[in-house]
Amino acid sequence: MATMTSVPETKRTPRVYAVKVQTRRGRKLRDNLTGYAFLIGAIFCFALFSWFPMIRGIVMSFQHTKRGVTSWVGFDNYTRIVQDPSFWTAWKNTFYFTVLALILGYLVPFVVAILLNELRHGKGYLRILVYLPVMLPPASALFLFKYYAYDPSDAGLFNAILKFLHLPTSEWMQSPTMTMPAMVLASTWMNMGGAVLIYLASLQNIPGELYEAAELDGAGIFRRIWNVTIPQTRLILALLAMLQIVATMQVFIEPLILANGAGTQDSATSVAYLIYQHGFFQNDLNGAAALGVIMLLVLAAFSAVYVRLTTKQD
Amino acid sequence: MSVPQYRKVAAIALVAGLGFSLTACSTKGDDDSGKSAAGKTVITVDCQPDGSQKDLLKNWNDDVAAFEKENPDITIKSVSVGQQCNNPPDFTARLTGGTQTDVFYGYMTDLQQVLDSGQALDITQYATKDNIPSWDSVDPALKAVFTDGGKIYAVPTKNYSMGLLYNKTLFTKAGLDVNNPPKTWADVRTAAKKIAALGGGVSGYSEYSAGNTGGWHFTAELYSQGGQILSADNKKADFNNAQGKQVLQNLKDMRYGDNSMGTRQLLQWADLLTNAAGGKVGMFVGAPDATTAIVQQFQGKYQDWAMAPLPGQDGAAKGTLGGGEGYFFRKDLTPEQVKAGLKWIAFEKLTPGKGQFDYARAKTQNQPVGLPQPLLFANGTEAQKQELDARKANQNVPSENFGLFEATPVPIKGEPVNAQAIYAVLDSAMSGVLTNPNANIDELLKTAETKTNQLLASNG
Known part of the structure; x- marks a missing residue:
């Protein structure tokens, strides 16, 4: 934050401003990394045990399997x-x-x-x-x-x-x-x-x-x-x-x-x-x-x- | 450790844990070659008796040990899937999920389902005398049941036909002649009334109506009337007719006309056999091996039970239901695993004097020996002769108990295609007449017919 206050907002060149924004984003990402890491578990579990079966079920409802061969059957x-x-x-x-x-x-x-x-x-x-x-x-x-x-x-x-x-x-x-x-x-x-x-x-x-x-x-x-x-x-x-x-x-x-x-x-x-x-x-x-x-x-x-x-x- | 640091460590541990889990998921536990580290061929086999069947479990484990001693290059990994080796919904779930064992148990009615699941292995080239010494003696009709398009997909291990099982003790108490069991459904009705009159919660005649078993028995009883479940081309239901109505009418008359079937209905396989083992059932339709189950799984006495041919409507039955079981093989097995599986099946199920035919052992355990089935070997073959000799030598079931059933053969008809699915549909018709005094038989059969035709159409 010290660097941000040392240069007045109006006097910053565009390049310096871009670097600052990137740094800020990087810091924000680092700060939130822990949160994202915790989220991975929940997303993984939901994806594997809820969303994937749900999507698979929807797909299956438009298919028919016979002798191990699956074909699309529309709304049959x-x-x-x-x-x-x-x-x-x-x-x-x-x-x-x-x-x-x-x-x-x-x-x-x-x-x-x-x-x-x-x-x-x-x-x-x-x-x-x-x-x-x-x-x-x-x-x-x-x-x-x-x-x-x-x-x-x-x-x-x-x-x-x-x-x-x-x-x-x-x-x-x-x-x-x-x-x-x-x-x-x-x-x-x-x-x-x-x-x-x-x-x-x-x-x-x-x-x-x-x-x-x-x-x-x-x-x-x-x-x-x-x-x-x-x-x-x-x-x-x-x-x-x-x-x-x-x-x-x-x-x-x-x-x-x-x-x-x-x-x-x-x-x-x-x-x-x-x-x-x-x-x-x-x-x-x-x-x-x-x-x-x-x-x-x-x-x-x-x-x-x-x-x-x-x-x-x- | 400060709180933020602790959180970071926990997060890293979580991600690492998930990563390891994913890696573990993506790595197959077993070697694809079907070999153990010691170079042995490993196969998993289901239908190991569960812990509640102590004698049977010990016999199985002893047999596995003996087999592995004879075949030091093979390891059998046994899997128990419950008392009933094929409970249809469990079987479907395993098959659909691909979690069945390498060599897996199935009913004769399951071939189409196994083929549809894409899990069946063609074992034609392996099913030979080299792997199953008694193979040429196995009844060709049974091999045909597990054959599709000229290819064999399973090895038959049991074959039965149905008749009328009756409790001799209750017959005697009710003043009925144990040597002259009912021959017609009218006779069954009369006897059931007398047995039910004994009181104490005894049913004169008992019947299934849930868990697919109701439809299974409807089929047997329809055959006794001369009917059939499906048309000759297997395209349409063919039970909504006079014969089908008669089956349900007989049951309704006994249930509500005579009150001779007890109040507890919606029975499944284990429910009825539990009651039978407890001496609460006078008669029921079943195969000879129901006696074995009554003794082995439900602590009843085989001495109580005798068997007559399936009754007919006005005379002898016009047909009876035949069925059985066998073992299928997973499609991804190596040739060595298939051969190992066949050798095990041969040892446990198809060798006179061993496994299921170890009558000397069964006798010492007070299991019924001398039942007229399973009829696995063709007439006049060496294996049949050996099996019959061993059975006779160890017989403990009085021969007269099953004499009439053996001496009066009824034409055997197989189970319909898509049998388990159709049985599930027919359960509803059976439960209707057994639980609703106002059930409309015509409507019940019409509904079952519509559902069966839809099912046949969808299965193409």
Whole structure:
């Protein structure tokens, strides 16, 4: 910097100025080298495990491989996959799962977080209890549901409870109408712990004076939640809603384990499972890639609309 | 070390680490010649029994040791791929990723998939008596299954046909005659009702409907009706007809008409055999080696099980499903590796008195000996004679248990092309009638037909 101040800006010759700029750039580059070096790792991992497979998948969706020979087939895979009788069923199931998961999996953690936040004693223990299922590997948790809770005979936990209460029992995963609610129930139980903790952190950041002021204005508990809690946690609520929708639209492990795949007459077939079925059971990797691209486009479109809407609101 | 310096060092270490990783990725771990440093030919082979199958694992490892002693220039590296050597999605993933072993297990139905993946090696010139001493005795029909365009791509190691397996203990308890098993599907229905009436969670008849196994059994039962999965030219589905409907109707009647199939459905291979080994299944369609799996993998008793021919609709079955397995070879193997692989397959799978035919050893381990299959050797060949003699000498399965199955042969039909993909489609029809009392059989078959035709069209 000393050299820069020694020569007044107006008196510098162009040559000297160019040298200075180069030196400055070189120094800037050196200064940022550490940052670039750290970036290489992330870029390498993203490129290898995210971007390359994504591009490869898009390319594959326009190809067909037979006897080890790959040829370009235009939109044939897309046409074929849309004509698969399970295609619309899979989308319908996926949307149904997403909506149910939004009602149950979005609302329940928020309510639980509010309740936990209101507690004066044992908050820590209850927080651990709520978070405990997240620590179970998803496959183990789902097998627990499959063999212990959802057993279609009277020996199953849920059926035993229903029987004890003199209520009609269910065949759970074997019933076309109960398959989706049962999957959502298991999924919510498994995943709600993380959402509860995030909501709790957000709730604890709400200034107490706001509640006090609301109370002075005569607001009851529901009014306080509506007028204070929800507006104050709106950003987190919006973010988690989007993350939840994007995650639940990719539901896969639940049908795979709970319903042994497609379930009763495709009642558990999700789009992600249909991709798996085409790719690995029907040896149709190109069709699977086409369906994967369709799903990517749907989720990208949803995310774009969602971000635009929430940005406008803010 | 100051913070900026520490950051620089960490960054340099990170870049260097990545550089080393890339170098490691780009360098093949094994020598392309397939030779070890000691100059031995090295081959990897899959389908080594997993840790849960202690006797089988010990037998395999002992066999590898004995083989390597006999062939000091060959090293076998065994790989276990789970209890079921070919779980279709795992198999596809390995094949697509090119991570299969040098010599790899596959079903007879897998030839097209292996060819499509571009991973198959033509072993015609190597599949000779020099490398497999019993090769000329192997049933030519089985070699044909693994042959395409006149080229052989795999060595057959098992061959089966399906029938009706039934639990003698449950038959006796239900007052049924163990020597007079059901001959028709109506008989099966009657017997299933009586067995299910025993209670205690016992299913009179049990059936698959998930993991491709439902479609596999639909095919066998369709053959029993005289039907076929595909048209003669393999271009169209041919099961949406009276025979296909009858298969599903029989199951629906037993499941919901008689409630004789139990409430737990969507069963896959291991689910049903676990129940069978636990004495909870009266009858199911299967091959003789299901008894072996019940004993070896699911801790059941072979003494409980007997086998009858597949039932027919109004009399004897018009056909039954035949299938089997074999070993393929990676396309990039050296001639020495192919020969080493063939020698190992010959030793473990195709030599009377050794490997899978070591009946003396199996008997000491209380494994079932005397089952009528695998039928690998052609009639009248020396290998067949040796195998039958050894089997008889060590037999522990009462001959009457499988006598009727052996004495009443049913015409065997092979599996359709693209079998595993079609089985996946047909699972849905099977699960439909087994889990939905209001399932519409016509609709189920129509949907499966549409999907199968699409699949055939896309596979050209």
